[in-house]
Amino acid sequence: MLHYFETLGRSTRENFAKLGRATFFLLLTLQGIPDILPRLSLLIKQLYSVGVLSILIISISGLFVGMVLGLQGYYVLSDFGADETLGLMVAASLVRELGPVVSALLFAGRAGSALTAEIGLMKATEQLSGMEMMAVDPVRRIITPRFLAGLMSLPLLAAMFSAIGIMGGHIVGVGMLGVDDGAYWSQMQASIDFYDDILNGVIKSVAFGFVVSWIALFEGYDTLPTSEGVSRATTRTVVNSAFSVLALDFILTALMFGDI
Amino acid sequence: MTELNKNTLISIKNLGFSRGNKHIFDNITLDIPRGKITAIMGPSGTGKTTLLKLIGGQLQPEQGSVTVDQQNVHQLKPSQLYSLRKKMGMLFQSGALLTDLSVFENVAFPLREHSHLSESMIRTLVLMKLHAVGLRGARDLMPSELSGGMARRVALARAIALDPMMIMYDEPFTGQDPISMGVLVHLIKSLNTSLGLTSIIVSHDVQETAEIADLIYVIADGKVIDHGEPNALMNSSSAWVQQFMHGSADGPVHFHYPAPDYHSDLLTT
């Protein structure tokens, strides 16, 4: 029994210590932002490996999610004779929720895990120490560009996901199930609001981009410098990012749309 | 010996450091003279790499101080520490090359970060440094395509890229064939005399190190056991030093990591 409390106490303390290190790490990362401006090439290289390389998985997933939405939406809506509003339903689900959330989850799996593994291996092979000894701050040189790239990429990827999803819904709803083409688009245009829907969706994906990049980079930087440590850190990135994104999504949704 | 004079570049006083419960150093005091080659020797796992990291300010000591060029390393502000580090080269045991950059770019890295030289100047400097370690022809290879010994030589070229006032070599001779070993020994010696560098060599290779070192410190069990000129140490009266310098398995320095008695350990179920 005593042993149980001992373990509980120790892990609580360790988690708080880790939270402290993570916060400190975030501050150092943010402090490095002014140094990026004169060296945009560092950022552009990362935008490519973090953002551009994620486009394929985001597009394909977006297409399928949109097609499923078209199919499921059609069956529900046509029961009420409301299949004209299919476009609205597909677009609203994507722009408000599925676009930001699903792209963030995919992003954590594709780019986040890669970031953790990369930074973790750099630590394990003493590349980060080596940089410090060459009087180059690894946080500014390595971490900050990657953080900014993640922050900037995810909103764009989420927008891409939603746009392709809407086309997927169109392929199924209009192309296969015979919903009126004009109605699909005009219902969407009439009811999707720029501030309520689109802007809120963008805010969500910025928040997710922030959190996922932070978790991924911190886990890599804080890893035990061994191969086992790196593999565990990579797993933790995916798991913690998924939890954080879903929990944060609930909080943000409640603040934006709910009257809770 | 410990009083600070102009001929001492690095002075370590009463240094204490531990990892977890394990005391790595208790109360180490040593001076490293300017412009000389000082070797630090000792059994594997005594904390030689740790000592270099303490000198470079990457680890924080529990007690005592490290003074480099009259600056207390652990009381400097980050910006001061960084400008001190520009004057310190360090050759890591593993090489620590940046894996996403080619050999050429690795050597160019400190130049690009800290100088505003033109591209052609950088090229000239990098090729000169690579030539010195015999790897000018390997400039386009990636670190993953190098052998361990080659990687360490590239790391040496990188460490001297900024023409530092001192270099710390962590095991420079491991994994070198006899030819590159000879060249390296010669290179370290000649860098030292021609550029007036201060060199610290951590090594197990007693022969090679004794050949070029001006001064040797032998560390074991968290203490400096002996120090002096190579010849003096070879004929040291201390059994510890005799054992280490001549590589015999029996003697006061333990080959085994601390463990319970062998026979009773085997018989425990």
Ligand SMILES: Nc1ncnc2c1ncn2[C@@H]1O[C@H](COP(=O)(O)OP(=O)(O)OP(=O)(O)O)[C@@H](O)[C@H]1O
């Ligand atoms: N990151 C670390 N965490 C915990 N203990 C460590 C760490 N790094 C080193 N140690 C311990 O510190 C001691 C000294 O390590 P160090 O790497 O300085 O030895 P060394 O003298 O350089 O050995 P070698 O000659 O084998 O390179 C070792 O006993 C090791 O177990």
Ligand SMILES: [Mg+2]
């Ligand atoms: Mg070592």
